[in-house]
Amino acid sequence: MSESVITENLLDNLSTAVIVLDGELIVQYANHAAQSVFERSLNLLIGCSFNQFIATSSLDFERFQNSMEFGEVYSDSEVTFKFIDGRHTQADVSVTSILENQDKRLLVEIRLVEQQKKISQENHQWAQQRAARELVRGLAHEIKNPLGGIRGAAQLLAKQLPSEELQEFTQVIIEQSDRLTNLVDRLLGPNLRPSFDWHNVHKVLDKVYNLVRLDPSHNIAITRDYDPSIPDIYLDQDMMQQATLNIVRNSVQVLSENPETVGEIHVVTRIERQVIIHGACFPLCVKIQIIDNGPGIPTELKNTLFYPMVTSKKEGSGLGLSISQTLIGHHRGKIEVDSWPGRTEFTLYLPIEKKDPQT
Template sequence: MTDPVLTENLLDNLSTAILQLNEEMHILYANHAAQALFERGLNLLAGCPIYQFITSSSLDMDRLKHSVQFGESYSDSEVDITFVDGRHTQADMSVTNMFDGKQTCLLLEIRLIEQQKKISQENHQWAQQQAAKELVRGLAHEIKNPLGGIRGAAQLLAKELPSPDLKEFTTVIIEQSDRLRNLVDRLLGPNVRPKFHWYNVHEVLEKVCTLVDLDPSHKISIRRDYDPSIPDVYLDQDMIQQATLNIVRNSVQVLMQHPEIKGLIKIVTRIERRVIIHGACYPLCVKVSIIDNGPGIPTELKDTLFYPMVTTKKDGSGLGLSISQTLVGHHRGKIEVESWQGRTEFTLYLPIERKEPQK
């Protein structure tokens, strides 16, 4: 075990990211997992201060320096890390004070917990959303039945009224009954069966971009970053267009409320491998990311964001994201969201089916 080549080989085969820092917080060593985490090779990491690659972190940098000076070792859990390229992750971290024979330094062990936490949160939130939908569906049917009776009674009463002036009141009853019925129908969500065909997902996204660009009420820029290697996807074009449009319009409306921000929305497509969606593992998925540079989603709304009637907008119905989740769910896909100050990212995952050759 004293062979340095063997030691380095063992470190490079760990799934835990290992960093060695000197007293100035400069990186002395990074194993392969750490290089993958920072998306930089050892030559680009060595000799650079760690805060050069991290824009913000809930890990206390002053405590790291204190650890070097006073020989303190400690652990911290669920540390939020934001990298300079905008990526965001969570990790458990251990800080160990050590002497390498020449100088006192720190050994950082970074264990990513984001994926496991995401799966657990996704299963929990999915179960809650399904329960909420069943509750809304039951209430909606209970509301629609008496509404039909109220509307019918108002129509019959209008025929029996002696004065045309009195019909104004029955007209109000009928109109409000219709308004409530429309609201209930929207709560129930789309009830049309999907019409699946093979489409290029970028054609669908371009239609969304065109609709948003043609809106004269804003000057928010849309930037595309498409992966041209993505194959055709078996989907309902209208449903995915509507799901995406709801999310993009939400971003536009939030950015319009903050004119001090130079609004930018990025739409990024990539292929993602081995994606777990509601307990099932799909070998390949299309990953569509919609990213804006707005103020972020309030913490208290993050867990209930896809519930019906949940919104931060004064005139919003809170149905857009709920409908989007339902439409993507018809494709066995899912929508995830990550948000912090200056960045909100909605990610749609759509499984890629194998296209059978035509006979």
């Protein structure tokens, strides 16, 4: 194996984004981590200006020129990037002048500040949410058993009562018992056995797209931006449809409660590399983003958003997102959320596994 191939393999396995620029700040090389940061493939990055995809940043580009001319090492911490697609992040940036075939180049290293914070926060929140779900499931079982007895007793009592007026009271008991039973069933989550197989994730998302698009109760625009290179993944179609539909409907409800905004929802798919999910690193994952232009998630709800019965919506039950996270967990995936006024992003990560040709 040649030295250049070994070097490229090493760079592509780094978690730090590495970009090589020429004197005009035109991209000459970008490793996999850099492609993930800019959400562009290598072919779409090479030949483009470094700041072409950046709407604003706190970088001092004059220091870039000084690094090129005088070999000065430039570094800046907690640089704020806002990309043209609306994403924003913070990163530590280092710029070093190098020689490549007698030509001066700039080696730019970008280390996302939020990455380690997210990993630690994710592990903490996952443990809390799992404990909350177990507590709710235990309570749900304790509630469901006596509910059956209450309903049965009301039915027997109704047969013994002489007048229809008195039977109206037992009917109320039966109806409310059924309502509580239905709520408890939803708290317990799906009880069907998963049916996993190899499927195109876009077919699942198209079903969600059509369900929401054809719903006459709203006029919110929903658009799709799919990466056609994503291979089939091992999933349960019904579970995935329910998980994504819950999130999209959540966005629809929030946008419907804010009619002063022209509601828009975007469903985007991409391939993400080197994703850490609950402590395990997956080389390749499908990244599904559901983005809306609503008012954002209230700060006080961000850390408990996936807990059962937590909601900020007037008509919400607080179960949709909790169920979605459980269903995505069955696929060894995870859900992340990033929100600020005017934009909320739910991001689903699903591992891409090698398909066994014998299955």
